[in-house]
Amino acid sequence: MHDFNRRNFLKVAGISSAAALTGIGCAANGMRGAEKAHIVVVGGGSGGATTAKYIKQFSPDMRVTLIEPNATYYTCYGSNWVIGGFAGMDDIAQGYDTLRDEYGIEIIEDRVTAVDADARSVRLSGGDRVSYDKLVMSPGIDFRYDDMPGISESDAERIPHAWKAGSQTELLRSQLQDMPNGGVFVMVAPPNPFRCPPGPYERVSLVANYFKQEKPRSKIIILDPKDGFSKQGLFEEGWAEHYGDMIEWRAGSSGGRAEEIDVSNMTVLADSGFERVRADVLNFIPAQRAGQIAHDVGLTNDAGWVPVDQLTFKSEMDDNIYVLGDASVAGAMPKSGHSANNQGKIVAAAIVRELAGQEPINPSSANTCYSLVTPDYAVSVAAVYQYQDGAMAGVSGAGGVSPSGASTSFRRREAEYTRAWYNGITHDIWG
Ligand SMILES: Cc1cc2nc3c(=O)[nH]c(=O)nc-3n(C[C@H](O)[C@H](O)[C@H](O)COP(=O)(O)OP(=O)(O)OC[C@H]3O[C@@H](n4cnc5c(N)ncnc54)[C@H](O)[C@@H]3O)c2cc1C
Structure with a gap:
């Protein structure tokens, strides 16, 4: 670089x-x-x-x-x-x-x-x-909803992608507002190539900024199929400085790859099926x-x-x-x-x-x-x-x-x- x-x-x-x-x-x-x-x-x-x-x-x-x-x-x-x-x-x-x-x-x-x-x-x-x-x-x-078992485009009203701006943006915002202090926001990040490579990581940063002010006991988990992302070192430096350990990023090769989404239970099956990650607010950004x-x-x-x-x-x-x-x-x-x-x-x-x-x-x-x-x-x-x-x-x-x-x-x-x-x-x- x-x-x-x-x-x-x-x-x-x-x-x-x-x-x-x-x-x-x-x-x-x-x-x-x-x-x-x-x-x-x-x-x-x-x-x-x-x-x-x-x-x-x-x-x-x-x-x-x-x-x-x-x-x-x-x-x-x-x-x-x-x-x-x-x-x-x-x-x-x-x-x-x-x-x-x-x-x-x-x-x-x-x-x-x-x-x-x-x-x-x-x-x-x-x-x-x-x-x-x-x-x-x-x-x-x-979007390629077919690539992720358990979820389809019709579920976007419950589990927003917010990757096309408009009503999806408002929906995710209102879900975060309704989430209790101490809740878990889970983002399932997309595989390459996708629109706006730093976008998911900017998003979790600004959600963390909101949580820090309004819901400081809350947690953010990023399940990522990738092993690295745009401006990673800079984001991680900023996260450590501003948000302590509120944001947890899981790389694809370390259990971050989502295998299936259970929409009704708001859980993501990850880590080759070894873990069920439960979300209060789930932001699935499809391939x-x-x-x-x-x-x-x-x-x-x-x-x-x-x-x-x-x-x-x-x-x-x-x-x-x-x-x-x-x-x-x-x-x-x-x-x-x-x-x-x-x-x-x-x-x-x-x-x-x-x-x-x-x-x-x-x-x-x-x-x-x-x-x-x-x-x-x-x-x-x-x-x-x-x-x-x-x-x-x-x-x-x-x-x-x-x-x-x-x-x-x-x-x-x-x-x-x-x-x-x-x-x-x-x-x-x-x-
Ligand atoms: C959260 C987020 C943050 C981002 N931040 C940045 C940033 O900071 N900087 C940056 O440079 N980029 C950013 N981007 C990326 C940027 O928004 C896109 O890369 C860019 O808008 C792509 O332009 P486009 O013309 O290809 O598509 P779009 O801007 O999506 O335009 C496509 C248009 O085509 C229309 N359309 C689709 N099908 C049809 C049809 N059949 N008939 C008529 N019209 C149709 C749609 O309604 C839409 O208006 C961000 C993206 C996201 C999701």
Whole structure:
């Protein structure tokens, strides 16, 4: 791991994105005939909304339609703050007014149920069809409940995943509020790859912060199929400093692997069947795969994700469909909102350039993941990526992680950067 080196990170990310934008500007200026092309974007989350907005920025006369079933999008980023009780749902709510009114993007509030790739049209849940010249899909994730015996998707009302923000976030929060002091919160963490690698560990941190204030006799157990996790040393340092032994993390090879969930008794069978772990509140985060529509359209591989040409995020299965964000296979880039946002700009540039008859550019992209350990104590990881030898690869020497043993004021500053990052990225996507 590299030391956190913000100057290097900014140098690499900044130079490359400026170069990319210059190239895109030329493309848009040089493009006339394709200006009337119709781009349809499925999914108004981090990846889809970014793509729609940046196509309009690069080529304002191009027609862009964004199809999303929900009028309000709740960001998963910040949802752990709600679960921890120091932010409200309004703080993580985003809408589509600016994209519609200021960028001229047509918003259709509906779900895409099918794609006819030959006819180049999508079907909506009501039966209407929308034609496209290029289709962009950023449908996020769905869950593999089949991988865990004893539990199914219909149990999510009793045992929330809270891994898609919205009513699930509120449900987990209210269960924690109802839990008695001295209760046990059990999280079953997902196997790789999954959305937001540090997310489960930020969540338990902020639940511990709530327990420390309101229910200090309570306990947290993480049953993890993995033997390590993102920013592990930094999280464990923060847990020891703030929460003593309240949080117990069990690695996959040390009894952490959940084998079965008994929903009615709220127990998890773990440690190869040798232990039944009883929960007062159980947060089962299932294994994941690309959003269902990507499977329905036939874009996924055997592992359940969408292989793409990582230079442009064009699907390997169809020349007119681009897939980005969590659903895609994106080399070393983690499944994060920051990655999806960066990929949205790559896709927007690739489409505008392709329609102008130009070759794709090879921009750098970046990811930063901030995690709060308390509301005033954060740790982060940052990396820069570039397309090399057919895949998005980390640029060596760029990025890094927060140092261990940092001062209270350093951690506090990172907590301020966390909130600034939230405001910045949501403005870049929906603002
Ligand atoms: C607890 C938690 C904390 C996180 N914290 C961070 C963080 O701090 N930083 C960070 O960078 N990332 C974070 N993430 C990850 C981030 O939320 C995701 O990686 C990101 O949202 C992925 O963007 P996406 O566009 O692929 O999917 P989403 O943002 O999930 O968007 C998918 C959209 O597609 C829509 N959709 C799906 N199917 C259809 C269909 N058939 N028709 C029409 N629309 C459809 C959905 O309604 C949804 O709005 C966190 C995630 C979690 C769970």
